[in-house]
Amino acid sequence: MTMAGTLYLIPNTLGPADAGAADPLRALIPDEVQAITAGLDCFIAENAKTTRAFLKLVALQHPLAKPLQEIQINELNVNTPEAMLPQLLQPLLEGRNAGLISEAGVPAVADPGANLVRLAHAQGIQVRPLVGPSSLLLAVMASGLNGQSFAFNGYLPVDAAQRGKQIKMLEERSRKEKQTQIFIETPYRNAALLETLANTCQPGTLICIATDLSLASESIVTRTAAVWKKQLAAGKAPDLHKRPTVFLFLGQ
The missing domain is CATH 3.30.950.10 (Tetrapyrrole methylase, C-terminal domain)
Structure with missing residues (x-):
């Protein structure tokens, strides 16, 4: 039986970071959180575009697990039907780790990810919240x-x-x-x-x-x-x- 992966709750910035800085996330996202994020190749995101922009900033200090265009990003937002949630968790049930990431700030707080986290618990998937700005x-x-x-x-x-x-x-x-x-x-x-x-x-x-x-x-x-x-x-x-x-x- 395949052991389920871990669902990481990844904090995003609260607004545009200084993309011109050598390490624009340094004061906002702990280095360990950036490293965990860089090691994932599957994300459930409120907004795929802002997630790609965030991953580009992470990549300045930590090489991504795969080229950005090959990283799987599935969207979960206010328009996502409840019936779609099990499908979003399928990669985790197959043993892959994945990150849940909000458009801004922490996921699952004032954010549509809460229902997915509840379903993850119900299906025995480990949930790990990571430190970042709220x-x-x-x-x-x-x-x-x-x-x-x-x-x-x-x-x-x-x-x-x-x-x-x-x-x-x-x-x-x-x-x-x-x-x-x-x-x-x-x-x-x-x-x-x-x-x-x-x-x-x-x-x-x-x-x-x-x-x-x-x-x-x-x-x-x-x-x-x-x-x-x-x-x-x-x-x-x-x-x-x-x-x-x-x-x-x-x-x-």
């Missing part, structure tokens, strides 16, 4: 909000009325439980979400906006809702347009 944890670390109790809520509703209702509900939970609430938004709607938060939350609620985490353009600012509201009214809104941002708040 925008959610970096944001909690730098926010100054409660790092002992926090909840990630994904995306808020698009409908304005439902969004406002959800924010008020989360704010009340945050105040009662002293729990940091975390969420993300489609980058082109970041500015609108900040405005909604500033106008919906209680004046004393602490709101953190963490943008371009781990990049040279990184910005992390925590202010009360009242201060954000005043800043926006004065036309001093931060530039959040199309920049990956994590939003956090803590009710007081």
Whole structure:
């Protein structure tokens, strides 16, 4: 009986790395993680194009197991039917090791890979998470909000009325439980979400906006809702347009 391979959960960068540097991944991805990644010839990726770009950076320090064009990359994204998951794990059941890699950050967190990981466990496949940047944890670390109790809520509703209702509900939970609430938004709607938060939350609620985490353009600012509201009214809104941002708040 063939022993199943190992599914490695491989962290990606949170944005474009400095491709001109001799080792552009050095400050972001541990060398051992790069070496493990380079030794794989089978990947399950949220985005095949960004995975190839990541492997090119890995190859600057660690020769790849095969030429890039010969490496197997199967996509797993929000459009992948659940029925396709067993097929994605087939190489592992045949004894090959494989890497699960997100478009940015760590796989299976705010990422469609979680269902595949659960199926891997159910089929007796060893799962190994590797160390790398997580925008959610970096944001909690730098926010100054409660790092002992926090909840990630994904995306808020698009409908304005439902969004406002959800924010008020989360704010009340945050105040009662002293729990940091975390969420993300489609980058082109970041500015609108900040405005909604500033106008919906209680004046004393602490709101953190963490943008371009781990990049040279990184910005992390925590202010009360009242201060954000005043800043926006004065036309001093931060530039959040199309920049990956994590939003956090803590009710007081």
